[in-house]
Amino acid sequence: MLETLLPILIFAALGLAVIGAIRRIRLWRQGRPAAVPLLKGLAALPRRYLVDLHHVVERDKMISNTHVATAGGFVAAxxxxxxxxGLGLAQGVLGWLLLAASATMFVGSLFVARRRRNPPARLSKGPWMRLPKSLMAFSLSVFAITLPAVGILPADFGHWLLALVLAAVVVWGLGEMVFGMTWGGPMKHAFAGALHLAFHRRAERFSTKGGQGNRSTGLKALNLDDEAAPLGVETPADFTWNQLLGFDACVQCGRCESVCPALAAGQPLNPKKLIQDMVVGMAGGSNANYAGTPYPGKPTGEHHGSPHGPIVAPDATTGGKALVDAETLWSCTTCRACVEECPMMIEHVDAIVDMRRHLTLERGQTPNKGAEVLDNLIATDNPGGFDPGSRLHWAADLNLPLMADVKQAEVLLWLGDGAFDMRNQRTLRALVKILHAAEVEFAVLGTEERDSGDVARRLGDEATFQSLAKRNIATLSKYRFQRIVTCDPHSFHVLGNEYGELGGPDFNANWEVRHHSTFIAELYDAGRLAFAPWKGGSVTYHDPCYLGRYNGEFDAPRNVLKALGIEVKEMERSGFRSRCCGGGGGAPITDIPGERRIPDMRMNDVKETGSELVAVGCPQCTAMLEGVVDATAEVRDIAELVADALVARPAGEAVDASRRSAGKTTVEEVL
Known part of the structure; x- marks a missing residue:
C-alpha cells in the first residue's frame, strides 16, 4: 500500500510546492526592478550558504551544530x-544514505525541541512552536518507511492500519517541510532565504573564491535625476523585489531584537517586528498573528497594510493606522547591530532609511528638531546653523595651514561638525598637537569644508546630502594629499564609503580616509610618536558603531591604548557587539521618547567594568556619554589621552629611519 501511496504523496507535495513558489515569487515581484545577476547569484549560493551564513550562525555553537544536522539532514533526506x-531507486547505497540522513535530521530536531521547551523571549512563538514536532514527523516517518526498502524489515511489514498511520505522518512531514516552504509557515525561510542569499542587494558582502567579502555598509544613493523613481519608499511595493525577498527570508530568531538599543531603551522599535510588518504589507493583512515581541507600548492587531498601501499613515493626527507608526522608524540609531547579528543577512537599516526618505522628502515629516537641522544644513552647511566663517575660531592660536594656501599636503585634516562644539574642540586641539609631534605635514580646508552630510542622509534628506557631498567632492578634487584624517567616524564612513558613488570611478583613487585612532597607531608603529607610561586609573573602551560595525576597525584604538601602557577592561558588549551610544542616525535630533536613555545603559555597561575612565573615538559618543547624570567614569577621546602622554623623541635622522623602515614616504616623494 505504501509503495503506491508514497510516490503520489511525494509528487503531490512537490507539485503544490511549485505552485506555492510561483505564488511567492509573484509577491516579491510586486517590488521595483533590481539589477541582479541571476545565474551568477545562483552559482554563488552554495558558498554563500555554507560559508558566509554559517560565519554568523556559528557564533552560537549549539545552534550552528543543530542547524547543520537539521537542515543538512533535511536537504539530503x-x-x-x-x-x-518517488522513483523506486532503493537498491544499493541510496536507501542506507536515506536512513543516515533522516536519522541525522531527527537528532537535530531533538535539539530544536530542547530549545523550544523554554524558548528565549526573543524567539517568536505561535506557529514556530510546532516546528520541532514537524521535523520529527518528517525524519521519523522517512526513516520508518525506508527500513523495508533496505531489507531491515520485511517488505510486507505491518498491515493497512500501520500503513495509513505512516502515510498520515508522512503527509504531516511533507506538508510542513515541502509544501510549507513556499506557502507559508516556519519553513518559508528555507526557500526565501536561499534565494535571498543568491540575489542579495549587497553581493559584495559575501566572500569570493580568492578572499573575503567586505562590510558594504554605505547607503545606496537615490537617482534624483530620474523623475519616475520614487523618493524613498511609501508602500511595500516601492521596495526593490529582492528587498521584499529578503524580508520574507526572516527566520524570526530575534537576534536582531536582542541587540537593538532602541528596543532595550523601550522605544517603539523592534527590528524583527519591522521586518515582519513589511512581509504583512507585501501579502496584505494585519499584524494580529505576529507571535513575537511587539513594539514597546504598541499592541499588535491594530495595524494593517497592503502592497500598494502606505507603510506609514499619511496623517497620524486622524488616528489612522497603517503598517507602522512614524516614531518606529525614527527610533532607529542606524547602529547596524541588527544587521551584524542577522543570520539571514537582512539589511534592516537600508529599509528604515528608505522609508525615512519618503517621510522627509515627500511629506516633510521629520520630527522634533529634524526640520530645523535640515534647514540649517541648507542655509549654513552645518547642522547647528553656525556661521561658516567661525569654523576655525577654536584654532585662532594654532596657525593651521590652509589647503587653499599650500595646495598639497601629506594629510588633509577633516574637522567635521565638531569644529563648532566646544567639547570636541579639545579633541581637535589634542589631535593637532599629535600631528605636530609626529612632524606630519597637514592642512585643513577651513571655511571651504562643509558638513559631510551624514546626518542629512540618515534623516532621509538625500537631496541635501548629495548637494553637500558634491560640493565637498569638488573642493577635495582641487588639492593633492595622501590621506584624509578625521576624529569623526561618521565623516570617516561617509567620505570613505558613500562619496565614491557620487564622485565617479576616480574618486578616492589617490588617497585614503583614516580615522584618527588608526592614523595615530600607524604613527606610533612608524616610530614617529613616543609616550610616557600610563599612570592613571582603570580604563575601558567604547567602540563607536560607525568605526567598528560599519568599518571593521576594532584593533587600532586598542593598540593605541596598549601603546600608552593601558590594559583595557572590556565591557561585556564590545567589539562588533558593542552597544550603541544612542547618537547615530539623527536619534538625538528626532528624540523619540522611551522608558530609559540609551547612553545611560551604555554608561551602566562601563560601570560594571569598574573602570574610572572610558576611552572613546567619536564626538557623538563623547557628547552622549558625557550627558549621563551621575556617571561613575570620566569620558575622554583617545586623542586627548595620547596628547597628554606625548614625550620628546629623537628627531631628524630617527624619524627618517623609522619612515624608511615602515615603508613610509613623504608627499613630495609621491607627487
Whole structure:
C-alpha cells in the first residue's frame, strides 16, 4: 500500500510546492526592478550558504551544530526520498544514505525541541512552536518507511492500519517541510532565504573564491535625476523585489531584537517586528498573528497594510493606522547591530532609511528638531546653523595651514561638525598637537569644508546630502594629499564609503580616509610618536558603531591604548557587539521618547567594568556619554589621552629611519 501511496504523496507535495513558489515569487515581484545577476547569484549560493551564513550562525555553537544536522539532514533526506521512494531507486547505497540522513535530521530536531521547551523571549512563538514536532514527523516517518526498502524489515511489514498511520505522518512531514516552504509557515525561510542569499542587494558582502567579502555598509544613493523613481519608499511595493525577498527570508530568531538599543531603551522599535510588518504589507493583512515581541507600548492587531498601501499613515493626527507608526522608524540609531547579528543577512537599516526618505522628502515629516537641522544644513552647511566663517575660531592660536594656501599636503585634516562644539574642540586641539609631534605635514580646508552630510542622509534628506557631498567632492578634487584624517567616524564612513558613488570611478583613487585612532597607531608603529607610561586609573573602551560595525576597525584604538601602557577592561558588549551610544542616525535630533536613555545603559555597561575612565573615538559618543547624570567614569577621546602622554623623541635622522623602515614616504616623494 505504501509503495503506491508514497510516490503520489511525494509528487503531490512537490507539485503544490511549485505552485506555492510561483505564488511567492509573484509577491516579491510586486517590488521595483533590481539589477541582479541571476545565474551568477545562483552559482554563488552554495558558498554563500555554507560559508558566509554559517560565519554568523556559528557564533552560537549549539545552534550552528543543530542547524547543520537539521537542515543538512533535511536537504539530503528530501533529495534521497524522491530517488528512493518517488522513483523506486532503493537498491544499493541510496536507501542506507536515506536512513543516515533522516536519522541525522531527527537528532537535530531533538535539539530544536530542547530549545523550544523554554524558548528565549526573543524567539517568536505561535506557529514556530510546532516546528520541532514537524521535523520529527518528517525524519521519523522517512526513516520508518525506508527500513523495508533496505531489507531491515520485511517488505510486507505491518498491515493497512500501520500503513495509513505512516502515510498520515508522512503527509504531516511533507506538508510542513515541502509544501510549507513556499506557502507559508516556519519553513518559508528555507526557500526565501536561499534565494535571498543568491540575489542579495549587497553581493559584495559575501566572500569570493580568492578572499573575503567586505562590510558594504554605505547607503545606496537615490537617482534624483530620474523623475519616475520614487523618493524613498511609501508602500511595500516601492521596495526593490529582492528587498521584499529578503524580508520574507526572516527566520524570526530575534537576534536582531536582542541587540537593538532602541528596543532595550523601550522605544517603539523592534527590528524583527519591522521586518515582519513589511512581509504583512507585501501579502496584505494585519499584524494580529505576529507571535513575537511587539513594539514597546504598541499592541499588535491594530495595524494593517497592503502592497500598494502606505507603510506609514499619511496623517497620524486622524488616528489612522497603517503598517507602522512614524516614531518606529525614527527610533532607529542606524547602529547596524541588527544587521551584524542577522543570520539571514537582512539589511534592516537600508529599509528604515528608505522609508525615512519618503517621510522627509515627500511629506516633510521629520520630527522634533529634524526640520530645523535640515534647514540649517541648507542655509549654513552645518547642522547647528553656525556661521561658516567661525569654523576655525577654536584654532585662532594654532596657525593651521590652509589647503587653499599650500595646495598639497601629506594629510588633509577633516574637522567635521565638531569644529563648532566646544567639547570636541579639545579633541581637535589634542589631535593637532599629535600631528605636530609626529612632524606630519597637514592642512585643513577651513571655511571651504562643509558638513559631510551624514546626518542629512540618515534623516532621509538625500537631496541635501548629495548637494553637500558634491560640493565637498569638488573642493577635495582641487588639492593633492595622501590621506584624509578625521576624529569623526561618521565623516570617516561617509567620505570613505558613500562619496565614491557620487564622485565617479576616480574618486578616492589617490588617497585614503583614516580615522584618527588608526592614523595615530600607524604613527606610533612608524616610530614617529613616543609616550610616557600610563599612570592613571582603570580604563575601558567604547567602540563607536560607525568605526567598528560599519568599518571593521576594532584593533587600532586598542593598540593605541596598549601603546600608552593601558590594559583595557572590556565591557561585556564590545567589539562588533558593542552597544550603541544612542547618537547615530539623527536619534538625538528626532528624540523619540522611551522608558530609559540609551547612553545611560551604555554608561551602566562601563560601570560594571569598574573602570574610572572610558576611552572613546567619536564626538557623538563623547557628547552622549558625557550627558549621563551621575556617571561613575570620566569620558575622554583617545586623542586627548595620547596628547597628554606625548614625550620628546629623537628627531631628524630617527624619524627618517623609522619612515624608511615602515615603508613610509613623504608627499613630495609621491607627487
Amino acid at each position: 528530501a533529495v534521497l526520498m524522491i530517488l528512493v521512494h
